[in-house]
Amino acid sequence: MTTPPGSASGPPPAHRHLVNILSRKPLTVARAARIIASVTVSVSILSGVLIHFTDKKSFPNIGDGLWWAIQTVTTVGYGDLVPTSTAGRLIAAFVMVVGIGFLTVITAVITSSFVESARNRLESTSTDTLSAKLDQIGTRLEAIEAGLKNIGGRHGDAPE
DSSP states (O other): OOOOTTOOOSSOOTTHHHHHHHHSSOOOHHHHHHHHHHHHHHHHHHHHHHHHHHOTTTOOSHHHHHHHHHHHHTTOOOSSSOOOSHHHHHHHHHHHHHHHHHHHHHHHHHHHHHHHHHHHHHHHHHHHHHHHHHHHHHHHHHHHHHHHHHHHHHHHHOOO
């Protein structure tokens, strides 16, 4: 049995709404940075709250959990608050990976912006220089053509 063209085979993707949101606009450096930053902030807040409920001994209040999450996601990790339960350590591992990814992407975004800016400056400078050179060549060609017409006109008038 074949599926008619244009119809979906199987159930729709679970994250269709998320895919639609992300694919509405082209992914730019700034948009990628905003997405990564949003995910990082969300993970930090969520993990700060979760760590309190999974490891109440080490994190007696949500404020301590949020402080720990910020330390962990920024890879500072003072060591004043450390998860001791297995669930807490799993949350910590996830937050560490997100934090490392966040720092890596932000560094890449900044580097990409600098490279793009330098490339634009070089291209505009070389384009301006090339345009000026082409204008000079065009002017010289017009002068050469005018000179050739004058030479051709003198030879065609009367023999000397």
